[in-house]
Amino acid sequence: MFEWHEKRTTTPDGVYRVLRAAILDGSVPPGGQLREAHIAADLGISRSPLREALTLLENEGLVVKVPFRGAFVAEVSAEEVAEIASVRLLVEPYAGELAADALRGAERHRLVKATEDLRRTTDEDDIPASIDAHLQFHRLFYDLSGHGVLRELWGGWETKLRLYLSVDHRSYDDLHEIADDHERLAAVALEGDVEAFRRELAAHFQSALSAGPPDKET
Amino acid sequence: MFEWHEKRTTTPDGVYRVLRAAILDGSVPPGGQLREAHIAADLGISRSPLREALTLLENEGLVVKVPFRGAFVAEVSAEEVAEIASVRLLVEPYAGELAADALRGAERHRLVKATEDLRRTTDEDDIPASIDAHLQFHRLFYDLSGHGVLRELWGGWETKLRLYLSVDHRSYDDLHEIADDHERLAAVALEGDVEAFRRELAAHFQSALSAGPPDKET
DNA sequence: TCGTCGTCGATTGTCAACAATCTAGCCATG
DNA sequence: CATGGCTAGATTGTTGACAATCGACGACGA
Numbered sequence: 415m416f417e418w419h420e421k422r423t424t425t426p427d428g429v430y431r432v433l434r435a436a437i438l439d440g441s442v443p444p445g446g447q448l449r450e451a452h453i454a455a456d457l458g459i460s461r462s463p464l465r466e467a468l469t470l471l472e473n474e475g476l477v478v479k480v481p482f483r484g485a486f487v488a489e490v491s492a493e494e495v496a497e498i499a500s501v502r503l504l505v506e507p508y509a510g511e512l513a514a515d516a517l518r519g520a521e522r523h524r525l526v527k528a529t530e531d532l533r534r535t536t537d538e539d540d541i542p543a544s545i546d547a548h549l550q551f552h553r554l555f556y557d558l559s560g561h562g563v564l565r566e567l568w569g570g571w572e573t574k575l576r577l578y579l580s581v582d583h584r585s586y587d588d589l590h591e592i593a594d595d596h597e598r599l600a601a602v603a604l605e606g607d608v609e610a611f612r613r614e615l616a617a618h619f620q621s622a623l624s625a626g627p628p629d630k631e632t
Numbered sequence: 633m634f635e636w637h638e639k640r641t642t643t644p645d646g647v648y649r650v651l652r653a654a655i656l657d658g659s660v661p662p663g664g665q666l667r668e669a670h671i672a673a674d675l676g677i678s679r680s681p682l683r684e685a686l687t688l689l690e691n692e693g694l695v696v697k698v699p700f701r702g703a704f705v706a707e708v709s710a711e712e713v714a715e716i717a718s719v720r721l722l723v724e725p726y727a728g729e730l731a732a733d734a735l736r737g738a739e740r741h742r743l744v745k746a747t748e749d750l751r752r753t754t755d756e757d758d759i760p761a762s763i764d765a766h767l768q769f770h771r772l773f774y775d776l777s778g779h780g781v782l783r784e785l786w787g788g789w790e791t792k793l794r795l796y797l798s799v800d801h802r803s804y805d806d807l808h809e810i811a812d813d814h815e816r817l818a819a820v821a822l823e824g825d826v827e828a829f830r831r832e833l834a835a836h837f838q839s840a841l842s843a844g845p846p847d848k849e850t
Numbered sequence: 851t852c853g854t855c856g857t858c859g860a861t862t863g864t865c866a867a868c869a870a871t872c873t874a875g876c877c878a879t880g
Numbered sequence: 881c882a883t884g885g886c887t888a889g890a891t892t893g894t895t896g897a898c899a900a901t902c903g904a905c906g907a908c909g910a
Contacts, residue, residue: 473691497781504722563715
């Protein structure tokens with residue numbers, strides 16, 4: 415039922431990665447229950463390391479544990495994504511500013527590659543790959559900012575965003591527009607124009623979210 | 633060696649709170665090792681829930697676990713505090729803006745109380761209480777912002793800041809100045825002047841950090 | 851027929867023992 | 881005397897079994 419067939423993880427926190435991958439791949443649907451005994455048996459390990467991995471995932475916000483009820487994969491709401499976007503609008507331009515030197519210099523090829531990947535995957539309508547490329551693009555600024563807290567911040571958001579995007583493809587109505595957005599973002603980032611970066615980012619969120627939430631169901 | 637004598641926590645995540653309190657109280661110095669068997673015996677519980685609590689604390693950044701070596705309480709560096717400050721400078725004014733309505737309205741008394749607490753505790757040179765009041769003051773903006781992600785952000789920072797402040801009192805050379813800073817902060821927050829808030833906050837960090845790091849030891 | 855209560859099965863939380871690993875001290879050796 | 885390997889103790893990681901709790905099914909009574 416899971417897909418660790420290749421890596422055959424031993425026990426430490428590789429379990430964590432396996433579960434995370436399974437959740438993000440959609441092998442376990444949001445709201446679905448994660449039964450410890452079953453998973454532990456499948457992975458050929460005991461429940462202790464599994465519980466540890468579940469605790470990790472709970473802190474990351476990917477699963478919700480209810481006492482004596484079990485662990486369920488979280489459902490990321492459009493509201494939460496919007497909240498994350500509102501904070502990203504504040505910090506991501508700063509990350510871009512800090513990363514500007516690296517982007518213009520030795521690491522420029524990574525930005526170019528990320529942009530090209532996003533363009534190619536959207537052209538091919540390869541949604542999963544485009545999500546990867548999309549997240550990789552934004553991650554770049556945090557990675558190259560040389561700012562540990564910023565990097566940590568993005569790490570906490572990326573999984574949630576990936577889960578949301580994997581489930582909810584509505585925001586991907588117009589893939590080409592997304593590629594356009596990011597080419598403009600890359601351009602202003604290279605220029606080092608923080609304010610323009612913020613504007614482009616806001617526009618990007620606008621187009622993504624406007625396509626987005628249909629109507630509240632909860 | 634620990635101080636759960638009052639609450640007599642059973643087992644769930646109360647262990648987590650006990651350990652956290654012990655670390656923040658300085659009962660276990662930064663860098664000190666947390667031996668599972670010993671702690672479990674002291675608390676009268678097994679190692680399983682204890683390990684879970686340690687995992688929680690590791691994610692929170694309060695302890696660092698090295699495989700087969702043990703768990704050690706983290707040492708928060710001045711650099712990390714500075715990084716947190718640089719991000720707070722971006723998001724805290726936003727939190728204040730979102731909280732402005734509540735602060736001017738029904739929840740105004742909480743801001744007044746926090747400001748008074750900070751003034752009183754600094755006047756009395758009660759350092760631990762002033763740290764509480766100080767953190768409580770800033771937390772207020774995040775709490776009242778009605779923004780889940782912002783609140784979560786602050787929650788992740790507060791423990792680290794508290795640990796840093798508990799150990800490193802250098803930034804508390806001039807307690808009165810800190811009280812002054814926050815009275816100005818409260819004033820501009822009530823006015824709803826975001827840019828002024830940002831300036832006051834920057835000045836606050838400036839005065840705190842300039843007093844701060846003596847010289848690198850790591 | 852509907853509501854309530856008790857029991858059963860399933861699942862999570864906890865415990866104590868076993869295996870794997872690391873550090874410290876000692877002894878032999880160059 | 882310094883250095884290398886080795887053994888012993890301590891500590892963490894893992895396992896399987898036991899206890900506590902919850903939800904659901906079914907019987908009973910109004």
